[in-house]
Amino acid sequence: MTRIFRSVSTYVALAVGLAGIGVILYAWRLPPFASAIETTENAYVRGQVTVIAPQLAGYIAEVAVQDFATVRQGQLLVRIDERIFQQRLDQARASLAAQHAALANSEQARHAAEARQRASEANVASAEAALRTAEANWGRIEPLRERGIVSQTNTDQSQQALDQAKAALTASHAAVDVARQDVQSAIVNKASLEAAVQGGEAAVHLAEIDLQNTRITAPQDGRLGEVSARLGQYVSAGTQLMALVPSQVWVIANFKETQLPGMRIGQKVGFTVDALRHARLTGTIERFSPAAGSEFSVIRPENATGNFVKIAQRVPVRIAIDPGQVLAERLSPGMSVVVSVDTAQR
Numbered sequence: 001m002t003r004i005f006r007s008v009s010t011y012v013a014l015a016v017g018l019a020g021i022g023v024i025l026y027a028w029r030l031p032p033f034a035s036a037i038e039t040t041e042n043a044y045v046r047g048q049v050t051v052i053a054p055q056l057a058g059y060i061a062e063v064a065v066q067d068f069a070t071v072r073q074g075q076l077l078v079r080i081d082e083r084i085f086q087q088r089l090d091q092a093r094a095s096l097a098a099q100h101a102a103l104a105n106s107e108q109a110r111h112a113a114e115a116r117q118r119a120s121e122a123n124v125a126s127a128e129a130a131l132r133t134a135e136a137n138w139g140r141i142e143p144l145r146e147r148g149i150v151s152q153t154n155t156d157q158s159q160q161a162l163d164q165a166k167a168a169l170t171a172s173h174a175a176v177d178v179a180r181q182d183v184q185s186a187i188v189n190k191a192s193l194e195a196a197v198q199g200g201e202a203a204v205h206l207a208e209i210d211l212q213n214t215r216i217t218a219p220q221d222g223r224l225g226e227v228s229a230r231l232g233q234y235v236s237a238g239t240q241l242m243a244l245v246p247s248q249v250w251v252i253a254n255f256k257e258t259q260l261p262g263m264r265i266g267q268k269v270g271f272t273v274d275a276l277r278h279a280r281l282t283g284t285i286e287r288f289s290p291a292a293g294s295e296f297s298v299i300r301p302e303n304a305t306g307n308f309v310k311i312a313q314r315v316p317v318r319i320a321i322d323p324g325q326v327l328a329e330r331l332s333p334g335m336s337v338v339v340s341v342d343t344a345q346r
Contacts, residue, residue: 036262036344042314043253043271047333050220050244054080055213057236063229071218071244078229078241082214089207096200103193110187116179222246249331251283251319253339254293256312262343263288269319271339276330278338282322285341289316 062079065071225243235241251271255263267285272278292313294301319339321328 037340037342038255038259038263039338039340040253040255040259041336041338042255043251043337043339045249045273045331045333045335045337046252047249048246049225049333050222050246051240052077052216052218052242052244053238053240054078054216054235055237056080056085056210058082058084058214058234060229060231060233060235063227063231065224065227065242067224067226069224071222071224073218073220075218076215077218077224078216080214080216080235082211085207085211085214089204089211092200092203092207096197096204099193099197099200103190103197106190106193110190116182216241218244220244220246245333247329249328249333250286250321251337251339253317253319253337254314255317255341256314257292258312260288260315263317263341267341267343268345269339269341271319271337273327273331274336274338275332276327279327281325281327283319284322286318286320288318291315 058080060078061081062076064076064078071077222244225245227242229235229241251269253269253271263285265285265287269283269285270280271283272280292315294313321331
């Protein structure tokens with residue numbers, strides 16, 4: 001009887017041991033319980049959450065939306081008091097008008113300088129004619145002076161007229177050079193004023209942009225998060241006012257590196273959503289991360305020092321959600337999901 005009892009106890013202990021080994025093999029998905037379906041709970045819904053912030057400082061004059069509202073692209077969200085920026089735009093436009101007037105005056109000054117140059121050139125021709133006349137008179141008087149026919153007074157007057165004609169011609173040439181320099185100065189001044197006008201136009205455009213930036217609008221369709229902007233609040237550039245969540249979402253599943261063999265782009269994926277009572281949806285592997293998640297961490301692990309314990313790294317996998325699923329419209333960034341991939345599928 002004792003032998004029988006001992007024999008039964010041995011069989012029970014052996015069965016319990018085998019059952020324990022079977023549980024361990026099943027839990028670790030080891031043969032003969034190995035499966036081609038890879039699953040991870042380290043997966044979340046993601047989306048392009050845009051932080052809405054002003055580009056300039058001022059007091060909030062209007063808050064046109066509320067928390068969690070649905071907005072359209074271009075819809076007004078917040079308006080900053082624009083009075084200062086309107087005055088800056090008016091000032092920039094007035095400065096531009098003054099620069100345009102200075103440019104017009106410069107053009108008029110150039111025309112006047114060119115007219116003076118033509119007048120100086122005409123004076124040169126007149127001085128040359130007067131010099132020829134004086135030289136001709138001197139040519140007639142000089143032989144008569146040598147014979148004593150002409151008085152000394154006439155001789156001196158003729159000599160003086162010749163010298164004056166020569167001096168007038170020299171002065172006329174100098175006046176032409178001065179007029180040419182005036183024309184060149186007007187041309188150079190015009191280029192400077194044109195550059196000033198371009199700078200004034202740029203200042204007007206910048207003032208217009210600042211005025212437009214007082215109206216903060218939605219960059220795309222989506223839903224708002226909590227609106228922190230308050231009427232009368234003073235905000236500076238970069239102050240977070242609210243967040244915009246577009247309708248397009250996807251799933252990021254962080255699989256262990258040992259789970260990746262057999263996965264490829266275009267493979268079908270199934271996942272359940274905790275927030276939807278574990279409702280099952282489908283998707284498609286879109287692409288793999290170029291590196292493990294640890295490579296993108298702020299403090300990267302340094303395995304070259306101290307004791308080393310090998311830890312399976314996780315690689316993010318982006319999964320596109322298949323269209324046409326009604327429950328997909330209820331997905332929001334941050335929701336937890338459980339992803340399963342059948343690596344045996346073709």
